[in-house]
Amino acid sequence: xxxxxxxxxxxxxxxxxxxxxxxxxxxxxxxxxxxxxxxxxxxxxxxxxxxxxxxxxxxxxxxxxxxxxxxxxxxxxxxxxxxxxxxxxxxxxxxxxxxxxxxxxxxxxxxxxxxxxxxxxxxxxxxxxxxxxxxxxxxxxxxxxxxxxxxxxxxxxxxxxxxxxxxxxxxxxxxxxxxxxxxxxxxxxxxxxxxxxxxxxxxxxxxxxxxxxxxxxxxxxxxxxxxxxxxxxxxxxxxxxxxxxxxxxxxxxxxxxxxxxxxxxxxxxxxxxxxxxxxxxxxxxxxxxxxxxxxxxxxxxxxxxxxxxxx
Numbered sequence: 001x002x003x004x005x006x007x008x009x010x011x012x013x014x015x016x017x018x019x020x021x022x023x024x025x026x027x028x029x030x031x032x033x034x035x036x037x038x039x040x041x042x043x044x045x046x047x048x049x050x051x052x053x054x055x056x057x058x059x060x061x062x063x064x065x066x067x068x069x070x071x072x073x074x075x076x077x078x079x080x081x082x083x084x085x086x087x088x089x090x091x092x093x094x095x096x097x098x099x100x101x102x103x104x105x106x107x108x109x110x111x112x113x114x115x116x117x118x119x120x121x122x123x124x125x126x127x128x129x130x131x132x133x134x135x136x137x138x139x140x141x142x143x144x145x146x147x148x149x150x151x152x153x154x155x156x157x158x159x160x161x162x163x164x165x166x167x168x169x170x171x172x173x174x175x176x177x178x179x180x181x182x183x184x185x186x187x188x189x190x191x192x193x194x195x196x197x198x199x200x201x202x203x204x205x206x207x208x209x210x211x212x213x214x215x216x217x218x219x220x221x222x223x224x225x226x227x228x229x230x231x232x233x234x235x236x237x238x239x240x241x242x243x244x245x246x247x248x249x250x251x252x253x254x255x256x257x258x259x260x261x262x263x264x265x266x267x268x269x270x271x272x273x274x275x276x277x278x279x280x281x282x283x284x285x286x287x288x289x290x291x292x293x294x295x296x297x298x299x300x301x302x303x304x305x306x307x308x309x310x311x
Contacts, residue, residue, distance in 0.1 A: 026109035027051060034100050034116035036125035039158065040151035041092055043072075043100040043116060044080040053106040059083075060113075061090055062099045069101065084151050094121050094153040122158050123211055129218035130164065132202050139194045139225050143168075143187045145202050155204070163205040171197040171222055181205070197224045 027048035035042050043059055059081045060069040072088055073081035083100060084092050092098070099118045104111040131146040145164050147155040155162065166187060169177035180187065192198060203217040253260065 026055070026104050026106050026111040028111040028114045029057065029102050029104055030114075032100075032102055032114045032116045034098065034119050036119060036121055038128045038148055038150050039084075039094055039121060039125050039153060041083040041098060041121070042080060043083055043102060045102050045114070047079065048104060048111065051104075051106065055104040055106050057081075057102055057104050059100060059102045062101075063091065064096050064098075072100070075105075092121070092152060094150075094158050096121055121152070124213065125211065126213050127155070127204050127206065127211065127215040129216045130202050130204055132200055132218050132221045134198075134200060134221055134223035136223050136225055138227065139192050141189045141192060141198060141200075141223060141225060143189060143200055143202070145185045145187070147185075148204065159206045159210060161207055164202050165205055166200065166202050168198050168200045171199055174199075192225050194225050194227050197222050 027050075029045040029048060031044075031046040033044055035044065043061075045057070047055060054077065056075045056077060057079075058074045058076075059072040061072050061083055062069045070090055072083055072090060081100075081102070082088075083090060083098075097118055097120045099115060101113045101115045103113045128148040130148055133144045133146075135142040135144065143166055145166070147162075150158065163181050163183055164185070164187075166180045166182060167177045168180075168189060169175075170193070189198070189200075199220040199222040201217055201220045204215045206215070
């Protein structure tokens with residue numbers, strides 16, 4: 001080394017430094033993807049190839065109108081980060097466009113930041129299944145559909161024009177399914193076969209300009225119809241009257257509780273003349289019993305006279 005020229009020494013130092021940097025450089029995470037389901041925001045990735053040590057990951061999110069990214073999950077061993085978690089307080093909005101990145105660290109080794117694709121929340125989120133419930137009424141059936149719950153905002157605020165695609169069929173005969181497109185969340189299915197189990201499935205439909213992703217259908221919900229000659233309103237009427245009577249009695253007992261208590265347990269004083277009369281009653285009765293001695297005199301029969309002897 002002492003006989004080496006300054007140029008050779010500079011070259012050796014540069015190579016040594018490059019080797020040291022490369023040795024400390026960690027391979028980057030793979031398959032970095034930003035996804036959204038029901039207006040949440042999730043970053044996921046795969047670990048580096050052939051990495052034997054435990055890798056800790058840090059993520060960051062690029063927000064609209066901000067020049068610098070904002071730190072999200074830090075020093076985690078998980079292969080995903082829930083960016084819409086309220087505890088991170090990233091201020092994600094339903095109409096924003098976002099890009100995220102992740103890098104790994106193993107000891108002193110750091111990987112490069114790997115960016116995800118950019119997504120717009122209302123255009124790229126996947127809309128999940130609605131909630132479906134059934135109410136059977138004789139041979140008819142009512143379908144009640146509730147919109148899926150969004151992590152951020154609500155479906156009515158994000159998508160103003162939505163429809164529900166409702167499909168129903170007899171149990172085991174999905175090939176005979178009937179499809180309806182409705183905007184209301186309550187639909188009556190009429191002219192069904194009595195004593196037959198029907199299954200119902202629903203999904204949300206939005207305009208393709210707003211969101212072109214296919215929506216997720218709900219799991220089939222099944223319910224049996226009854227006899228069309230039954231009068232399903234009779235139990236409802238009887239229940240209504242029973243509840244009305246109970247409510248009336250409760251209201252009367254609450255409103256007139258004082259009068260009822262005074263009637264059952266009177267606290268008002270008696271009229272003056274009645275009180276004086278009741279107080280005078282003991283003086284009308286003798287305080288001690290009056291009795292006279294009774295002597296029992298035995299009864300004696302008179303002796304018969306003795307007749308003279310005639311002899």
